[in-house]
Amino acid sequence: MSKPAKTEAELIAMAVAELKVHSDCPDGMVISVLRDGDSWEFRVSAEQATIDKPGYPECVAMVVQIGDHLCKQYDFKE
Template sequence: MDKPKKTTAELVAIALAELGDHGIHPNGIRISVIPAGDAWEFRTSADAEAEAAPGYADRVAKLVQIGDHLSSQFDWAG
């Protein structure tokens, strides 16, 4: 069964909403979508201030979890 396709903007918006549901605010973190074999995954980048902020690694780890969950539900429209 084919999964519904979402654009990069849609996937990032869903991820940001889910982060917010967990009380996580990704200030300074940029989220992109990249191909990963037959699937896709989130990739983050951040400015030095965001990387140095307490909890940065936890925010990125939660985003990876969200990406894993979303990639099982949606294909990337590219």
């Protein structure tokens, strides 16, 4: 049985919504989807000023956890 598929924009929107519930992340974080064969994961990038803000490392870790959870539920759709 296959998992439902979501677009990159849908997956990122789900991650952003969950981040807002769980933590107060600095503005300027950019979440993208990195595909690896049939699998995918989130990547976070930001300018140095954002990286230097309090809470940034914790927010990146949260994005990784959210991605692990969502990857088990959804496939990536082009």
